[in-house]
Amino acid sequence: MSSRPKGAALSWPGRQHANAVVTCPERLRVDIVDASQLCGEIADSWSAIRSQNLHLASPYFDPEFTKAVARVRRDVEIAIVRNGMDEIVSFLPYQRICSQSAEPVGGRLNDAHGIIADSRQSLVDVVTQVMRVARLRSFGFHAVPRRDPQLARFEFNEIQSHHIDLRDGWSAYKDWSRAKTMIFRRQGQKTRALERNVGPIRFEFDCTNAEALERLIELKREKYQRTKTFDILSVNWTSDLLREISNIDTHGFKGILSTLSAGDHLVAAHFGMISGNILHYWFPVFDPYFSKYSPGTELLLRVAQTASTQGIGKVDLGYGDDSYKYKFCNGTESMSCGKVVSNRLAFRLAKQQYKIRQGLKKMPLKPLAKSVLRGVFPGFGQWNFR
Numbered sequence: 001m002s003s004r005p006k007g008a009a010l011s012w013p014g015r016q017h018a019n020a021v022v023t024c025p026e027r028l029r030v031d032i033v034d035a036s037q038l039c040g041e042i043a044d045s046w047s048a049i050r051s052q053n054l055h056l057a058s059p060y061f062d063p064e065f066t067k068a069v070a071r072v073r074r075d076v077e078i079a080i081v082r083n084g085m086d087e088i089v090s091f092l093p094y095q096r097i098c099s100q101s102a103e104p105v106g107g108r109l110n111d112a113h114g115i116i117a118d119s120r121q122s123l124v125d126v127v128t129q130v131m132r133v134a135r136l137r138s139f140g141f142h143a144v145p146r147r148d149p150q151l152a153r154f155e156f157n158e159i160q161s162h163h164i165d166l167r168d169g170w171s172a173y174k175d176w177s178r179a180k181t182m183i184f185r186r187q188g189q190k191t192r193a194l195e196r197n198v199g200p201i202r203f204e205f206d207c208t209n210a211e212a213l214e215r216l217i218e219l220k221r222e223k224y225q226r227t228k229t230f231d232i233l234s235v236n237w238t239s240d241l242l243r244e245i246s247n248i249d250t251h252g253f254k255g256i257l258s259t260l261s262a263g264d265h266l267v268a269a270h271f272g273m274i275s276g277n278i279l280h281y282w283f284p285v286f287d288p289y290f291s292k293y294s295p296g297t298e299l300l301l302r303v304a305q306t307a308s309t310q311g312i313g314k315v316d317l318g319y320g321d322d323s324y325k326y327k328f329c330n331g332t333e334s335m336s337c338g339k340v341v342s343n344r345l346a347f348r349l350a351k352q353q354y355k356i357r358q359g360l361k362k363m364p365l366k367p368l369a370k371s372v373l374r375g376v377f378p379g380f381g382q383w384n385f386r
Contacts, residue, residue, distance in 0.1 A: 028089070030133040031080045035070030035093070038063055038078060045088040046116055047252075053119050055145055058112040058316060059275035064253040065245070066093045069105045072240040076105055079130040081117075090117030092130050100137040109238060111161065111280065111318035112335075114144045124150040127340045137342045138350070143319055146334040154347060155338040156354040162329035164315040170308040176330055183327065187297050194293040199263020203299075205306040207257045207269075213246055216257070216269040219285045226288070242271055242283065252276060260299040268295035270303060277313045279303070284324075300328060 038046070046063045050056045059065055070076035079092040092115050094102040104113035115126045127139050144151065146158060166173055178184055195201045217239055224231040233239045245255035253275045260268040268286035272279055281303070286296040304315050317325045319335055337354075341347045 027084045028129065029082045029086075030129055031082070032130075032134050033078050033080060035066060035076040035078055038067055038070075042080065042088070046091055049088070049090070049116050049118065053117070055119060055147065056116060057276055057278050057314075059253060059273035059278060059280045060106070060110050060112045061114075061116060062253045062273075062275040064248055064250060064275075065273065066105050068244045068248060069095070069241060071244055072237045077102075077134070079126075079134065081126060081129070090115050090121055090126050092116070092126055094130075094139065096136075100135065101140070102134070102136050102138070103140045104142075106241070108142070108232070109241065111143050111282075111316070112145065113141060119147070122150050123148045124154065124340065131340065131342075138339055138346070140339045142337040143335045144337075146336045151336050151338070154340045155336045156351050157337050157358070159319050159335050159337060160332045161319040161335050162317040162325040163331045163333070164304050164317065164328055165313070165331040166304065166308045166315065167313040170305050173304070173308070173330065177328075181327065183297065184301075187294060187301065190293045191298050194262050194267070194290065194295065194298075198265060198267075198290070198293075202261045203302045203306075204259045205256075205303065207259045209257075209259075210246075212259050212266060212269060213243065213257055213271065215266055216271055216283065216285055217242065219269070219287060220283060223285060223288075245273060246271070258299065258303050260295055260302065262290070262293075262295075265290070267293070268299040270299055274312070277311055278316055279307050279312050279314070280316045280318070282318070296324070300324065304328075 033042075043063050050061055066076065066078070073095060075096045077094060077096065079094070080088055081090040081092070083089050093105040095105055095107065096102050097107075104110045106113075115121060115123050117126065123144060130136070131139060143159070143161065164173065174184065191201065217233055221231050221233050223229075224233070233242075242255075246257060248255050253273065256270075256272050256274050256279065258270045258272075259266055266287065267290045268284070270281060270284040272282040274280075281300070284296055284300065286299070307315055314331075317329055339347065339350045341350060
């Protein structure tokens with residue numbers, strides 16, 4: 001392949017098949033392989049690179065997450081980047097949303113993504129080389145840790161990801177929270193009332209009951225419908241991904257289902273992932289019938305406390321404007337959303353579309369418009385999870 005002059009636009013006519021091999025002008029070779037090849041020496045290299053970069057500790061960077069997505073989708077590919085000595089130096093897992101566009105593995109369900117590489121490598125450099133080889137015109141991202149200065153060229157906006165820092169232990173977090181809020185005292189009163197009025201409280205940090213997971217999915221879907229939000233779990237691969245990850249329990253990665261019951265009633269549940277010493281708090285839900293007791297708050301507190309006793313140093317709440325994230329987090333991290341595209345005009349158009357969408361979300365009549373829109377087009381927004 002001929003080299004591209006620095007700063008020149010990238011342009012490709014179509015998709016190149018998986019297992020393509022192209023040597024880049026920077027003396028790096030990029031192989032595009034099917035996710036089924038993420039095993040053996042390749043998987044070992046991935047894990048070795050990840051273990052040397054603390055910024056890749058999130059479960060989303062674990063190879064088990066990529067493999068799980070590949071089992072429920074057929075469009076997951078992995079770019080393997082090798083240097084002149086044939087050593088693997090980085091990976092970029094992605095899924096195609098059409099022949100010439102790609103997004104991070106897991107799409108909108110992925111709260112932290114980027115390249116699997118040491119901290120010195122630029123995501124932009126790797127992505128542009130991969131795009132050349134894979135014949136992609138765009139790579140969209142929505143939660144890349146904001147550490148690469150080159151990323152600013154393709155950034156739409158900066159967002160904040162929230163987490164509970166437990167490195168100093170549960171007591172230290174509890175003291176911090178008590179100095180800021182009345183959460184612990186008020187929640188204690190509510191939970192005692194729940195037990196008195198409904199039945200004995202039972203908490204399971206690691207619940208293996210498949211029926212409980214199905215109940216979580218059911219409650220989550222009901223919430224989406226009740227709040228006029230697109231039901232992301234109505235898309236088959238998304239709910240199948242939760243079920244797939246629930247069956248994973250390896251040495252370094254596992255799906256985790258936690259439940260809170262009062263008497264015979266499941267009042268709150270959460271499904272997430274653990275990798276190393278990080279628990280990603282992914283799909284929390286509570287039964288609205290018991291909302292006056294704030295069972296979701298009680299569940300999160302118990303999950304964090306138990307996680308702390310098991311060596312978890314961080315409960316990652318992800319990005320977003322959910323009020324509970326601001327209420328519980330004692331740490332944040334800047335993330336970037338944007339799109340690496342083939343030329344400046346394409347980037348300007350994509351950024352303008354993003355600004356228009358964000359402006360519409362801030363309109364005073366948004367709740368009414370949202371209710372009407374969902375009533376007429378219940379599948380509106382499905383393209384984000386295709």
